[in-house]
Amino acid sequence: MDKPTGHRIEVRLDALIAARNTTLVDLSAKVGVTVANLSILKNGHARAVRFTTLTALCDALGCTPGELLTLGDSSTAEPSTDEG
Numbered sequence: 001m002d003k004p005t006g007h008r009i010e011v012r013l014d015a016l017i018a019a020r021n022t023t024l025v026d027l028s029a030k031v032g033v034t035v036a037n038l039s040i041l042k043n044g045h046a047r048a049v050r051f052t053t054l055t056a057l058c059d060a061l062g063c064t065p066g067e068l069l070t071l072g073d074s075s076t077a078e079p080s081t082d083e084g
Helices: 013-019 024-031 035-042 051-061
Strands: 009-011 069-071
Touching (some): 013 035, 013 051, 024 035
16 A cells, blocks of 8 residues: 555554444445545545544544554655645
């Protein structure tokens, strides 16, 4: 999987969905976020997450933000290509 550059945040949505025997489609219906947007988040390609979305995901999955988002190892991070 390609990692986005400039950060080490890892999204554990796959693991949480599997642990709860649910699907992206079911989660989408519960949180009011499209399957496409959940897929972008799940695959680590999201550039931002609204607090309302994070709250809805945590409520639907029965988890905390720290279980959904983790900080990866600094040795695997790629340098940012953003300028500014």
